[in-house]
Amino acid sequence: MIVDVAPLLRGEVNRLEIDYTLSPTELDGVSFDSDARVSGAITDNAGYMRLVLRAELSYHGECARCLAPVDGVFSLDFERTVVTEGTLTEERLEELEDEYVVLDDGKLDVDEALREELLLGFPMRLLCSEDCLGLCPKCGKPKKDGACGCSDREIDPRLAVLKNFFVDDSETENN
Ligand SMILES: [Zn+2]
Ligand SMILES: [Zn+2]
Known part of the structure; x- marks a missing residue:
């Protein structure tokens, strides 16, 4: 104008x-x-x-x-x-x-x-929410939609130890 x-x-x-x-x-x-x-x-x-x-x-x-x-x-x-x-x-x-x-x-x-x-x-990256968890790297389902059932054990080697710990723990409980 x-x-x-x-x-x-x-x-x-x-x-x-x-x-x-x-x-x-x-x-x-x-x-x-x-x-x-x-x-x-x-x-x-x-x-x-x-x-x-x-x-x-x-x-x-x-x-x-x-x-x-x-x-x-x-x-x-x-x-x-x-x-x-x-x-x-x-x-x-x-x-x-x-x-x-x-x-x-x-x-x-x-x-x-x-x-x-x-x-x-204008924002360079739009986000649906600040704490959006993104997509499951295996099946591509948005993580906010709940568990997709994919095992994410081998996704991050730094977390693998922790994941195994929890799995072992639940197996012990079931026994
Ligand atoms: Zn999002
Ligand atoms: Zn998945």
Whole structure:
């Protein structure tokens, strides 16, 4: 979205509301049901202009461990100081690109910066839950669905000793 900041620059208003939808950048393995909802404002406080936005994006993906579908809403807060062209040198802007946005002829195009932030901020690995146990390495059944019946004795040699201990123990009990 391109916001015409001219009324703010001329001092006619001290706040411009922003409310629109933004098509998110494609992400591997994740789909978006709808565009991101972006809302916020540009405010002017005695010549100090501030852009404050919140973007909310619904997504569908799958758990990185057990491949179960994962749906959610990712929200991102985006804040920048707004400056007119020439306020900062090119070098300064490059250093501070996370802090400033620059007007172009009194207009502000927030989409590109916002898309990049959404991409950077989006979780790299979606999980159905923080403690997801993943899949059984033998049969591929999600472990959260309960015991699949596979023997996992030889899966982790470090645990093998412990497993044998428990097996021996139960056999003793049965006798
Ligand atoms: Zn999972
Ligand atoms: Zn299994």
